[in-house]
Amino acid sequence: MSAPTVAGTKAEQQETSAPVRTPPRRTLTLRQRIWRERWMYTFILPGALFFLVFAYVPMLGNIVAFQDFSPFRGFARSPWIGLENFQAIFSDPEVLTALRNTLVIAFLQLIFAFPAPIALALLLDSLLSTRIKRMVQTVVYLPHFLSWVIIISVWQQVLGGGGLVANILSDWGIAGFNLMTNADTFKPLVVAQGIWKDIGWGTIIFFAAIAGIPQDRYEAAAVDGASAGRRIWHVTLPGLIPVTTLLLILNLGSILTVGFEQLLLQQPMVGADAAQVLDTFVYFRGVLGGEWGVATAAGLLKGVIGTILVLAANRLAKRFGGEGIF
Template sequence: MSTTVAEVPDAHGPTPAGSDGEELPTRPTPRRSTLGQRMRREWQMHVFILPGVLFFSLFAYIPLLGNVVAFQDFSAFRGIFGSQWVGLQNFANLFTDDEVLRAVANTLIISLLQIAFVFPAPIILALFLNSLIGERIKRVIQTIVYLPHFISWVIVIAIWQKVLGGAGPVAELLDLLGMHGVNIMTDPDTFKVLVVSQVIWKDIGWGTIIFFAAIAAIPTELYESAATDGAGSWRRMWHITLPGLVPVISLLLILTVGNLLTVGFEQLQLQQPAVGADAAQVLDTFVYFRGIAGGDWGLSAAAGLLKGVIATLLVIAANRIAKRLGTGGIF
């Protein structure tokens, strides 16, 4: 007796037939909708994002066309079309201008100090507050450290001047200890440390919001399992909380590296008269004083454009390094 083996239709073979031997109709391939069709179908969403598109178009993208000033001996009276074209001369002058080199050095020192001390400060505070058992105590501390973020730099500098200035309580205390004439607010040698301390005091509470959200997203089962296995609070923080914060830390660190050449303009400008340009001149204040106040538009525009290009390259490089380390990136 012969055995007949049923043929199994190939997945890539002909269209399967029906019970009466007729071919079943194939399922039509859905047509991809065009951009116009999607815009008509989702017009509410496009109307919703329209104000944001207009804002960035008017105040971010269209002003980028003004970077042509960096290649001109620009004069506000002659305008862009009447100013003389000088090519890369403004960029060449940047590397021979002592004021530019001093501003770059101050910017890098302050930025590196901020990465070393300001960036980890919210992480440490978030971990500390997360370890508190009392919810009421945690909320009181959060409210206190959040408040300085909503104070303008003018008020912040005024407060620090009252406390650390020559007539403040700190100076009076040092005077009683035999250290006469100490004025921390006007000392160029300690100014960069002062700037970093002010940023920490003002923004440490606000920065913890992102890390609190990341901590809240960590499954509580991990903490319960670790506690069952005998892990203490320190080991739970080291092996559960910190690894859970790594993606957020990586993202923020990439953005921070992109702002390496950007430090607080208002903060430095307000304190520059007290400590002098040698200690407080950075790229942002240089662009303001040399361009807007001094009228050297071409050189200041070249400095701003070069800073933007370097920031873009830093973001790309930091993003690639983060991906190679396995922590993810922003694009």
């Protein structure tokens, strides 16, 4: 058998040592990428159309805030009046009353209603009996699925002039109890109704966040001698900070929306001075009173304030080391 030639050996070495070149990847155009992911976009399309039709297109109607609008003349033929509607807002005492009531109720909801689901989630998570935990969850979830008409009727039957509490106090010689018509305590009552209705629903998110906390952190804290309260303070609450920050920023965007239907139903019982908020002002002035420009200006102002609060809270969260929402 003859030995391989030197030339043949060198050729084989060059072929072996030569780098393998991969063919360049072909860059897809935008149309090709959309076609490749066409089924994903098909599923996204209904949701995108919903927000486009019911959220973004109606925003064009904010032009009414700068017009002396009339539905009979339409957008095109209604005269342009600039900032006169906004000047009318700031000079109207009813607007100032509505703004004051809105801010007070929003502040009370932020202080008491927002932390309530967190407290309930922590309380239920500390229960050892799974059966009791599920029973309590079911009971507190139920009010969320009831309408405000039913909710207020239930509260009227308990705290109204002819309700359960009034009858009990009457048997004890205390007459005239009617918390539902007391304008002085109406704002805390509104917050209490909101907590009773939605606290169970709000705990769903915090239960999921608590379930996502690694169990080895609790085990390590228990090994170090931390009590149950210390484990909640040093493990559970820090684990809830990201979702709490996210929900807080999102809630700030709608902080001036304090419950239109809830307040509209109870306004006749306590009067406009206690129950008039920006949403009910827009309804009475715009829908019923026909002052479309003033009502739209009030709604636009509320939206601008909410946007500013969201941007400021998001930037503040990032400055303190959080992730924010964008």
